[in-house]
Amino acid sequence: MTQQDDASLARELGLLSVDQVARTIQRHPEVVRRHARSGRLPGERVGRGWFFRPDRLVAAGYPQFALPTAELTASMGPSFLAALSEAGIDALQLGSEHEIFEAVARRLATVGLGSWYFLVVPDGSGLRIAYAHPLHPAGADDPQTVGRILSFENIPNLKRTCETRRAQYLGDPAEIVKRVEANLPPGQHTDAATVARQMDLRTAISAPMVARDRLLGAITVSGPNLRPADLPAVTAFANQTAAVVEATRLLAEARASEEAMVQTLGMAVDLRDQSGHHASVHVRLLERFAKHLGMDSAARRRLHYTLLLQDLGKLGIPEAILRKRGRLAPEERAVMISHPIRSAEILERFPPLAPLAPLVRAHHEWVNGEGYPDGLKGEAIPLETRVVAVVNAFFSITFDMPGFTITELPAALEELERFAGIGLDPALVPPFVQMIRDAAASQPAWYAQLLAEMKKGHEAPQTPTGGPRDVLTVADSRELRIIHRVGQEIGAVLELDVLLARIVDIVRDVAGYYRVSLILPTDDGRLEGWAASGQDAQGQHQTRPAGNGVAEWVFAHGQPLIIPDVTVDPRYTGTDSSVQSELAFPLTSRGRVIGVLDAESQSLDAFTQGDLTLMSAVGSQLAASLEAAQMHDLLKREATRDPLTRLANRRVLLERIEHQIAHAERHNEAFSVVFLDVDQLKIVNDTHGHMAGDALLREVASALIEAVRGEDLVARFGGDEFVVLLPATLAGPAAVVGARIQDAIRRHPFLAGSQLITIPGISLGIATYPGHGRTPEQLLAAADTTLYTDKKRRKRPA
CATH class of the missing domain: 3.30.450.40 (GAF domain)
Structure with a gap:
């Protein structure tokens, strides 16, 4: 049967062709065929073609096929x-x-x-x-x-x-x-x-x-x-x-609700800030500039919201900081710098406004990378934020300045141009400045209204707040960025060595120094380089040569020191011939010097009073951070040590055995554990007192450390029991270590009151992985069993 015969038969049966269905549902015929093959359209195969029953198409959700077949082809086409x-x-x-x-x-x-x-x-x-x-x-x-x-x-x-x-x-x-x-x-x-x-x-x-x-x-x-x-x-x-x-x-309803929320939050910020800003005027000029740039309505709406919500985080800043007259202290500025982050965090909690979070977070970033809180640079700053920054800066140096007059506008626009490429996008400043200059020349209605409203605002009585201006210098920005980033690291990093390394990296990265080092005292009173960042920087825990170096002088005197030319100052003990000048600053906490922050430059006389101010601003936080990290490190070490013997405790031992089992399985190795306990500890306690018993246990710990290798782990298991973990050690060599331990114990007397007494002795047992067990519990149980066999043997009379 030919394809023409198929079509004739289909018509006789009252079926629709692929073309008829495609025309009615406005799809390509090939799409209709594909849907028929997949079952998405209820088609029937007649010969080699697909055809469709109108009633089945209606049942499948196509009501247009309810009309007679002839009418389907009689429409306008x-x-x-x-x-x-x-x-x-x-x-x-x-x-x-x-x-x-x-x-x-x-x-x-x-x-x-x-x-x-x-x-x-x-x-x-x-x-x-x-x-x-x-x-x-x-x-x-x-x-x-x-x-x-x-x-x-x-x-x-x-x-x-x-x-x-x-x-x-x-x-x-x-x-x-x-x-x-x-x-x-x-x-x-x-x-x-x-x-x-x-x-x-x-x-x-x-x-x-x-x-x-x-x-x-x-x-x-x-x-x-x-x-x-x-x-x-x-x-x-x-x-x-x-x-x-x-x-x-x-x-439209959602946007109206969104707009109402933004307006409410913006009003709350204005009431809290009391900065004298004229938000509605700012918004209108921003809208004008956005249209001048050809931005679409969605982008203009984001600009509007960003402008109103950029200081939302100030709602969480203490009143005393917002109202303080004069320069803020470093700690206070650290709080102030947090407001873009707080703003972003608030917006992230509300899904409709969440896309604005990165825009408000970046509203104090500078295109040269000197802004805060993240040091974003250039186009890494969102476009909307860069546009808002131009309008913010314009008002900051013009109509928001007390006593500003329209005659000062040309000079203000020149100042704005000088800031292009530093804090403002150099591609956005020229069109904005030209827009204002053209408006000043032609006096359009919107510009006249702007001047009228700003004049009215200046004539209205205002209560000076005395609070800090929201425009910061480059030096301020460096301080705040260091403080902010160090604060972030403190919250995220708990390892002392890692934290100190990141702190010096941050100071060097933000301040632009050649090399930065953090120098701390050791237990014996010497100074040690704990962390360094920069070219040819040495690693952690570098012992410094004895003598009166720059850091030693600063640590001893508790005063900062700038050396304009290190070649003529005998206190410089460095070996890098490219270093030309140095700055060392004492880190002080509670009246006590706890370290020295040292910076070096490859230029002569590179450090100024501004650098001292920077070190002073960040030094107090670094000192506090350092003490907190040292305390955490101490607590962490204490949590892994037995308080009496200073050996590793039971938890550390079990973790190390777990790691050793995993290592042994990967490398097909064996290892051994020696389980031992002290004989007659109860008799010593009863006879000489518990102080003597404690001295006995400490002496046993000392003897064990003396008898084993550096890679071996000695741990107090509990009471009078000790365990020695011997990595990569078979049973035979482990028995040799056991004998060496016995010999060391005999050579270690301890002091009981005024008497020097020999350690009564120890009993020990050895177990080897994997022959005696494949888990820590199995290995320790096997060694314990051997120990008691040895103890019974030694008690048996000859």
């Missing part, structure tokens, strides 16, 4: 369907009801269709004409005026459309004239027939706009050749338009 589809696509890209209706109406007009868009009035008594686009407007006497309310009594066809929520076809020209006549306004001079003829109202389809089971209104499409077969297509188009209108409404 592909151009009409394409226009409806393209109109729906246009609607998806617009943001207001008027824009949506206007776009789709123009699209329908391209295929000879007029259209009217109605919305249900609040009381449900009729429809309001939201938009009208007849093909041939009736001129000044057009009854279809946008905004008119049409009572359902005068629009029975639309009433039926809305009540039944089904599209209605009107193909009788006389009936259409009758409908027009019923809606002519009072005083209309043109008769209804003339109006209908002028507007080419010969056939019409009205379809309901329904979204989420809610009637929004209706759409009427008119033209010379509409047919009942066009009902499904117009219905689908109306529903799509309704969905877009509803989505636009919901978005």
Whole structure:
């Protein structure tokens, strides 16, 4: 059977072809075939082709196939369907009801269709004409005026459309004239027939706009050749338009709610800050600049919100800091620097505003990388933040300055230009400055209003707050960035060596020094280089040569020292010939010098009073951080040590055995453990007292450390029991170590009161992995069993 025979048979059976279905649902024929093969469309294979039963298509969710097959091919054709589809696509890209209706109406007009868009009035008594686009407007006497309310009594066809929520076809020209006549306004001079003829109202389809089971209104499409077969297509188009209108409404409501929240938060910031800023004026100038740059509405909205919320984190800053007159102390500035981070954290908790978090966090960053809190540079700073920064800086040096007059504007704009490439984006400053200069020359209405409002603001009585200005120098920024980044490391890093290494890296990175070192005292009073950053920097715990070096002098005197030329100062003991000058600063905590922060430069006389100020600002926090880290390190070491013998404790022992088992399994190695206990400890305690017993245990610990290798671990297991872990040691060599331990014990007497007494002896047992066990518990139990065998043997009389 040929393909032509297949089609003839299908027609006889009342089936639809692929092309008919594709045309009706507005899909490519190949898409219809693919969906039929996959089962997404209920098709039937007849010969080599696919065909479809209309009733099964209706059941599958395609109501347009409910019409007789002949009517499906009698519509206005592909151009009409394409226009409806393209109109729906246009609607998806617009943001207001008027824009949506206007776009789709123009699209329908391209295929000879007029259209009217109605919305249900609040009381449900009729429809309001939201938009009208007849093909041939009736001129000044057009009854279809946008905004008119049409009572359902005068629009029975639309009433039926809305009540039944089904599209209605009107193909009788006389009936259409009758409908027009019923809606002519009072005083209309043109008769209804003339109006209908002028507007080419010969056939019409009205379809309901329904979204989420809610009637929004209706759409009427008119033209010379509409047919009942066009009902499904117009219905689908109306529903799509309704969905877009509803989505636009919901978005508008969400934005209104969002805007109200932002405005409320912004007002709270203004009330808390009391900085005298004129937020509304700032917003309007920012909006003007954004339009000047050609930014879209979404970007302008982000700018608006960023400006209002950039100081949201100040709500958490103590009043005393916000109101303090004069320069803030380093600790206070560390709190002040936290407000961009606090702002971001607050916004991150509210999903609709979360995208603004990185924008407000970066509002004190500078394009040269000298800003805070993250030291972002150039385009790493969000574009919106860079735009807001230009407007912020403009107001900071002009209208927000007490006593500023308009005559000072040219000089202020020149200052703004000088700041381009330092704190401000050099690509954004020129267009902003040119916009202001052009406005100053032409005096447009918006500029005149700006001047008037700012003048009014200056004339209004203001209570000086005396609080710190929110514009910081480069030096301030360096201090704050170091303080902030060190604070972050303290919260994230607990290992002392790692923390100290990161601290010197931060100071060198932010301050730009050649080399930075942190020098701390040892238990014997010498100074030791604990951490260094920079070229040729030595590693941690580097012992310094004895003598009166620069760090030693600063540590002893508790005073900072700048050496402009190290070649002429005998206190310089370094070996790097490229170093030309040095700065050493004492780290002091509670009146006591606890370390020295040392910086070196390859230039002569490189360090100034500004560097001393920087060291002073960060030094107190570094000292506090250092003490906290040292205390943590001490507590950590104490948690792993037995307080009496200073050996590793039981927890550390079990962890090390676990690690040793894993290592042995990977490398196919053996290792051994020696389990031992002290003989007659109870007799010593009862005879000489517990102080003597403690001395006995300490002496046993000393003897064990003397008898084993450096890589072996000696631990107190509990009471009078000790364990020695011997990595990579078989049973035979472990027995040799056991004998060496016995010999060391005999050579270690201990002091009981005033008597020097020999250690009574020890009993020991040995177990080897994997022969005696594969877990720590199994190995220790096996060694313990051997120990008690040895103890019984030694107690047996000869």
